[in-house]
Amino acid sequence: MDRPRHDRIEEFIPLFTGHEARVHAYILALLPNWADAEEVLQETNAVLWRKFDEFESGGNYFAWACRIARYEVMNFRRKRQREPLRFSNEFVDAVADEAVEMAAEMDAQQKALSGCIDKLAERDRDLVRRRYTEGATTKAVAAQVGRSAEGVYKAMARIRAALLRCVEHSLAEGGPA
Amino acid sequence: MTDRPAPHDELDALLEALVEERLSDDDAARLEALVRDDRAARRRYVRFIHLHATLSRQHRSVQLLPRDVADVEPIDHTTAETYDFQTQRALGGRPRKNVLHYAAAAAILFAAALGGFWWQSSRPGNDTPSEWADAQDASVTLIDTGRAEWDAASPAHGVGIGEVQANGPLVLNSGSAEVLLDSGVVVTLIGATAFEVTGANRAELTYGAVVAHVPPGAHGFEIVTPRMSVVDLGTRFGVYADRMGLSEAHVFEGHIEVRDRTTDDATPRSLTAGQAVRREPASRQLIDIAVSREHFEPAPDNAPEVAGQWRSLAPGVEGRGQVDWLAKAPASMRPHDTEGKRAMLMRERSGVTLSEPLDVDIDRPGDHVNTRRIVTAFRPTAAVDSYLLHFDPIGETQGNANQKRATLMVRFDRPILALITAEKTLEHSDAILGLAGVKYNSVTERKRLMEDGDFIRLSDDRRTLTVCMTTGVSIDQMRIIVEAAR
Structure with missing residues (x-):
């Protein structure tokens, strides 16, 4: 996948640093285990940058980041299906929707x-x-x-x-x- | 604050058990039902987890920037407008000797966020763009390290002793490092610490601990923390700042002047050798405390001592300590088939190209000593070789008192890309990286490395492994994936 243009990095970094803590908390709510959430956060951060060209300037960065984070959480859970998962997908969906609503x-x-x-x-x-x-x-x-x-x-x-x-x-x- | 009974007793008890990792399966089912079916409970769950995450992040190192971003350089170093990430304003197009790396700039913002909101609000008003630009002309030289592990985004990352570092925050995750400033001041950083030279005779400590040794010509050297300013008056002193707003100054020799940075009318305090003060986050007073070196001593090195000299095990592989080369793979790795007093290393497959991601347990340098298991999907673009490190002590021992230990180092002439240490990931990779015709161990026969006193260190250059394997009835194994030999 192509990387975003270099001139968008100045737009990305303030958005990334300004929202990363909340994105981390969002992931932890969906995946309430610190080590697992940290792993998904790292992957999410990488995807946020790789896909940053798809983010429209001036749009809701947090909502966009949460969509990607939610996908990464579900991806992580799919990969872990060999081990018993503690909470159901219904639980994750319910918390994900609520957490985005509670962003402010x-x-x-x-x-x-x-x-x-x-x-x-x-x-x-x-x-x-x-x-x-x-x-x-x-x-x-x-x-x-x-x-x-x-x-x-x-x-x-x-x-x-x-x-x-x-x-x-x-x-x-x-x-x- | 007053304490009174909350109306969410059951939910709160479950949430406490969740974050303290004491949640039973029954508790988890109950928590799920409450959160899934009751919106008020769901909202409280989100608030609680957010609180826990915020408190945790103020005290932990968290991934800073995606690696791809850290690799991106500014578009044009000489003509592009430079960008002040503190004010998020352009500073003008002055050509600079050292251009602030994007990742380093982000580190400032991120460290400020970790440091708390008071840090952002209490930055001194005299951090003008011109002072900021002056700081770019200051330089620091790395003069010594003690197992220093720099943050990947820090300009000191990858810099050798004697080399001049690019400017920006020096973010040391662990170990210690000594740097020489242009003024002759020598500063020792004790990890985890974020420290930055911001002017000819001024530096900022965002968090962590530093000891400054100031020569006569550099008197007046100032270190600021989010809430405290420490000015040298001819001395050796230590400054400590945590990520929640606490600051301390300790004088080991000579004297210093300390003042509160958050008030304009704060009277400076003079301290002499053997004195120390603390500035609490909530208080505007400097409290006298006992001088101590507690914050200023590097954490002990947990790596085991490995006896003996390096010796060649096989082409491109050296070993030291309790490890031997197994030239011919046995038909079976099962218990008793490969027992020995020492660990054994054998080559498995060569030139394997992975067609799909493989679960590995360790894919980065550093010390790996706890039982936490983070499986990472690993898929290198180039071919790999695999080796198996195997330790099956002689005889069937039981209980901790009878456990056997092998302490060793192995060194490759190529980078070690990943390590597989857990029973399940080993079993999964047997079919991909194991030798055909060898009967490997079952999950129950293998013991997970990184528990019961096990230790793994992958060196920063990814070529050397230091391992302590401890086991009794089970077998300790580690699959080592290295870049394929050419």
Whole structure:
């Protein structure tokens, strides 16, 4: 397949970098396993560039990227049929449609999250940092902070719930936290 | 924030189990039913996964740009308008010594996105286009590395020691590297770190850890993080920034001046040797902390030590450590047929052209030590040769205490394109890359490499493998796919 013209790269890069996080989240919603989603993201990114000549300037890049990502997810699932798939195609379809509809909301959520993280207690922020560090496990984090693994599971559940509530509250009030 | 019971207790518990990888099959079925049939649950699922993805991306390395994009050069280096990816504005047509590579420019944007929204909003107002252009004239020289693994989009990727690097963000994924700036400042980067020289005596640390050693003539050297400015007053100091807005400065020798970058009226703090401060994301105060070298020590190298010297195993193949060459393929690879104290390497097929993509487990350089399995569809355009590395310890051992280990290195005179290490992918590739007439092992006889203390390192030049194989009752195998010999 021909590559897009070089002069379109200046159009592609801001769109790509501006939307990649949301495309990643979209793939993770359809394929809720980090390693699998990362693999599909890499393939999707490559296809987005290869097919960029098919994207009309000024169009809805996120919607276009999601269509390609959805195809790549289904392709990945087809290849994996030798192994049992956890969720059905109906589940993937339902989530895919909903996630595209919620695009604007997720954009606002991402912006609001920064303020919500700032509102966490330092101890909770520290726990989030440790837990989400690449390669970290709950057991390792528990050992680092001197708590039980179960205690860290519960704390992370409480923190994520608090962040979701904060984001929802912020969006209901019409602005970042 | 206050905690109160949420109206989605069951759904939230399932979502927590999902992201913590504790979801049972029954739980998965229940989660699917809730999300598929109830729109409110579906929307909460999307919100929750989005939150999890955002938090994860702020702390992990994620694929930056498609490789094809990173390969694209600007249209005309001397006459085309240069493009400022920070402001997304054209800067004018001034010819430049070093043109910002597109991938590197995207890395700035991407690193900023990873660093959080405050980074974009708190960039100093004096990053003018002219300063940006000046930065293109500054250069850095790589003077030492410690198993440095650069991001493929970083201009330092592929640069040798002593070579001058093109300008742009130095994105180090792991290991350490030492660079010399024009001013004489020596900066040690400890991965994962994104660092960029932005002026004659100024640099930016987007995330990660650096130690600066500043000679007398370069006093005043400044390192900025998203929220902190550290100015040298004759010293050796370390600066650390995480991707959530936390910054720290540690003074090892001499003294420095630190100020908060997010307020105009911040009073600078002077620190001397043995002192350190931290700037929390939510606080506008610099907090005194104990000076520490924790962030500034490279992560330990997990590669096993391989004893012995390199020796020739076969034309184009060398080995070191516990590996021998199996010149004649046995009729059977089944348990007990090929037992030995050491691993064995044998040639399989030569000059194979794959007619369809083949599932492989590893197709990129680096250390592969965890149990996570990412199968990649592999289809090289040129023909390949295949080799099998096989380890079946003598006797039937059981339990971890009786496991046997083989530690070895093999080196090829051609690039290693991919590795197959898992039971299923090995079985699938037996028919394509295995030898006709050899009875290969069943899935149950083979053990997946990359677990139980196994270690695989594929060198950056793709020619050397370092392997630690540990097994007991099962057989450890790896199929090595290399470029076909000419």
